[in-house]
Amino acid sequence: MSRAVKTKRVIFGPIGIASLIVCFAVLCMTVLSVSAFVAAKDSLRDAEAVAAARRDFYAADLRAAEIAVQLREAYYRGESLTELSELPDVQLSQKDGELLVAFGVPVDDMQVLSVLLSFDTEMEILSWQVLPSSEWSPEDSISVWHG
Amino acid sequence: MRKRSAALMMLLELAAMLLVFSLCSAVTIRLFSAAHTMTARSLRIGAAADLAQTAAECYRWDGDAEHAARELAAVWDADGYRAELVRDGEMFTVYLYPQEGKLRISVWVDGENLYEITVGAI
Numbered sequence: 001m002s003r004a005v006k007t008k009r010v011i012f013g014p015i016g017i018a019s020l021i022v023c024f025a026v027l028c029m030t031v032l033s034v035s036a037f038v039a040a041k042d043s044l045r046d047a048e049a050v051a052a053a054r055r056d057f058y059a060a061d062l063r064a065a066e067i068a069v070q071l072r073e074a075y076y077r078g079e080s081l082t083e084l085s086e087l088p089d090v091q092l093s094q095k096d097g098e099l100l101v102a103f104g105v106p107v108d109d110m111q112v113l114s115v116l117l118s119f120d121t122e123m124e125i126l127s128w129q130v131l132p133s134s135e136w137s138p139e140d141s142i143s144v145w146h147g
Numbered sequence: 148m149r150k151r152s153a154a155l156m157m158l159l160e161l162a163a164m165l166l167v168f169s170l171c172s173a174v175t176i177r178l179f180s181a182a183h184t185m186t187a188r189s190l191r192i193g194a195a196a197d198l199a200q201t202a203a204e205c206y207r208w209d210g211d212a213e214h215a216a217r218e219l220a221a222v223w224d225a226d227g228y229r230a231e232l233v234r235d236g237e238m239f240t241v242y243l244y245p246q247e248g249k250l251r252i253s254v255w256v257d258g259e260n261l262y263e264i265t266v267g268a269i
Contacts, residue, residue: 016160018157018160018161018164019160019164021164022164022167022168025168026167026168026171029171029172029175030171030174030175032175033174033175033176033178033179033182034178036178036179036182037178037179037181037182037185039182040181040182040183040185040186040189041182041185043185043186043189044185044186044188044189044192046189047188047189047190047192047193047196048189048192050193050196051192051193051195051196051262054196054199054200054264055262055264058203058264058265058266059264059265061207061266061267062249062265062266062267063267064267065248065267065268065269066248066267068269069248069267069269072269125269
């Protein structure tokens with residue numbers, strides 16, 4: 001009985017070891033390659049998103065600069081800036097004898113380039129910054145299942 | 148007889164595993180290759196955007212295209228400035244085209260226009 005078992009082990013013992021080794025190697029290779037692929041894909045998506053965000057910012061910045069130049073030229077020509085109020089979101093106000101002009105150019109869905117200019121003897125940029133387009137409101141409730 | 152059959156089975160198993168290993172190796176090599184290509188592209192895009200931003204910020208500072216060209220060591224070429232810069236072992240060509248109140252910045256790598264922006268100055 002024991003001799004038969006021993007004989008069987010000797011004959012069939014090595015069978016399956018190659019499969020196990022190959023399965024382990026293939027598993028390791030697959031995990032590593034898929035991880036590398038997913039990481040590279042995420043990295044590419046991030047790089048493209050960052051590049052697109054910068055492109056959006058400079059497009060908005062260019063539009064804001066064009067509006068500012070248009071306003072400055074109109075001011076120096078002595079034209080009324082209120083006539084230029086057809087420009088998008090341009091708001092005019094007076095403060096201490098200075099004319100304040102505010103306008104915003106959307107950067108993307110969530111941000112706006114907000115510009116504040118002051119006109120007296122010359123144009124002065126008081127503010128030129130990217131702000132969130134909608135006011136942030138903290139979430140003060142959480143929807144949970146009450147059973 | 149029995150020993151011969153066991154040896155044959157072992158041989159068959161080895162052959163089958165070799166086949167499986169080869170197939171899986173081919174797939175994983177393709178995945179690694181694709182990952183390498185994507186990583187290289189993301190590095191290229193990042194470097195191109197950085198170069199364009201450098202030129203853009205120089206131009207926005209004073210509205211002087213020559214200032215941006217000096218910063219990138221660019222030379223006048225036909226209708227704009229051209230700079231050749233090496234980043235991460237790759238040659239980037241940056242073109243600066245001054246227009247009225249604007250500067251168009253274009254970054255090329257290997258014959259591909261990778262990044263382009265237009266900036267204005269007041």
